[in-house]
Amino acid sequence: AQSVSQHNHHVILSEAASLELGCNYSYGGTVNLFWYVQYPGQHLQLLLKYFSGDPLVKGIKGFEAEFIKSKFSFNLRKPSVQWSDTAEYFCAVNARAAGNKLTFGGGTRVLVKP
Amino acid sequence: NAGVTQTPKFQVLKTGQSMTLQCAQDMNHNSMYWYRQDPGMGLRLIYYSASEGTTDKGEVPNGYNVSRLNKREFSLRLESAAPSQTSVYFCASSEWDRSGELFFGEGSRLTVL
Numbered sequence: 001a002q003s004v005s006q007h008n009h010h011v012i013l014s015e016a017a018s019l020e021l022g023c024n025y026s027y028g029g030t031v032n033l034f035w036y037v038q039y040p041g042q043h044l045q046l047l048l049k050y051f052s053g054d055p056l057v058k059g060i061k062g063f064e065a066e067f068i069k070s071k072f073s074f075n076l077r078k079p080s081v082q083w084s085d086t087a088e089y090f091c092a093v094n095a096r097a098a099g100n101k102l103t104f105g106g107g108t109r110v111l112v113k114p
Numbered sequence: 115n116a117g118v119t120q121t122p123k124f125q126v127l128k129t130g131q132s133m134t135l136q137c138a139q140d141m142n143h144n145s146m147y148w149y150r151q152d153p154g155m156g157l158r159l160i161y162y163s164a165s166e167g168t169t170d171k172g173e174v175p176n177g178y179n180v181s182r183l184n185k186r187e188f189s190l191r192l193e194s195a196a197p198s199q200t201s202v203y204f205c206a207s208s209e210w211d212r213s214g215e216l217f218f219g220e221g222s223r224l225t226v227l
Contacts, residue, residue, distance in 0.1 A: 090157065101147075107156045
């Protein structure tokens, strides 16, 4: 069975600081990888996704993520955060052999101080 | 375009009561899902329906039942609510293709006393 680990449960940053959130998954086969974001009081929205090709994926709002297959990792980055990036971030994995079922990590709460 | 709509948004139940969470999507997606979200545990899959007429258990199905009423609607029923079922429930839908991208509803916050 696939599993997803997000190493940081809470992150507190100041505006303009750089952000990196770790995500590791356990599954030996081909995977699709996702980062979802949940702003306070809202539902989950897709931030970016990786299916194949260039392992550096760019998403909305200046976010990017890098898929490193050898490390089973898909870390999320943003060079300079804004107060509006305060949210909870979820990494998710879809093992293609398992059909359309996403497995989510435990989430990382990010607080950006103005 | 409403996307995925869930009702109710909030509900308080007493232990042992039953209730049904309703979900409808207007994107003509084949697959629908019910997740629960608990602090520090992310989202866990309760049940899913790959296509109309089929349902399957996810990670945490105990205490729940589902019905895929038609292609648009997928309901989640708690037959005898327990405090451990206090959670935020999210319905989601997706196309049945290799992408796996989910589209979520706004969530239903359920409290069981």
